[in-house]
Amino acid sequence: MSFKAVDYQSLDVPAAPFAEGGRVPAFPAGAVPRHVGVIMDGNGRWAQQRGLVRTEGHRAAEPVVFDTIAGAIEAGVRYLSLYTFSTENWKRSPSEVHFLMGFSRDIIHRRVSQMDEWGVRVRWSGRRPRLWKSVINELETAMERTKQNTTIDVVFCINYGGRAEIADAATAIAQEVAAGNIKGSKVSEKMIAEHLYNPDIPDCDLVIRTSGEQRTSNFLPWEAAYAELAFVPELFPDCGREVLWRAIDEYVHRDRRFGGVKKS
Secondary structure, eight states: OHHHHHOHHHSOOOOOOOOOOOOOOOOOOSSSSSSSEEEEEHHHHHHHTTTHHHHHHHHHHHHHHHHHHHHHHHOOEEEEEEEETTTGGGSSSSHHHHHHHHHHHHHHHHHHHHHHHTTEEEEEESSTTTSHHHHHHHHHHHHHHHOOSEEEEEEEEEOOOHHHHHHHHHHHHHHHHTSSSSSSGGOOOHHHHHHHSTTTSSOOOOOOOOOOOOTTTTTTTTTTTTEEEEEEEEEEGOOOOHHHHHHHHHHHHHHTTTTSSOOO
């Protein structure tokens, strides 16, 4: 199997949302998912298929991230969560982890002006321990700069794990119980949701996983409990707004009952 050479220069600057000549699908009014999560999988395999080191797949994924953001804006998605680095990714080789930390920091630094111009509000979901301080600094700088933007909230899930998020919420609630602020018998689903990393963000409606793998890998287990799942065959560097739109089109034609019965 042969592959095209990668022209990183042409990939570097995706077309802005609603750029002249762009084609935005006409999704049914009110049917577009409010919150979409993307498990960006397959960067390493994409590189290896081309005889490149794994880190080149992560480099090729950068413009795809922003093409996906642009496509989400065009489709009318209000919240976009991107699984960037999981709590399990620390198991990878030290060299790849080192690259991913520095690359994540540099992307946020390089792209914050572009995101601000697009009306993106930058958010972060994840744990502080182990995460490089320089990454946290760039995230906090970007969040402060873009906090007034209202076009779309883009959540970078860095050092994120769904079980860790729920455990952290349980720890916070336990501390409040120990302090006498709440009764243990009063702990509810609503209370747990209020102690998640970003409690103001609504539940996830659609989770997209690239690369053909069919699992959610500890991504938003609480928030995506009733999400529709779309497993697409493309490796993430081969994706972008067209793949996002295809998944949304499938979503809008599904029957979502949330445990109820379809009305006749």
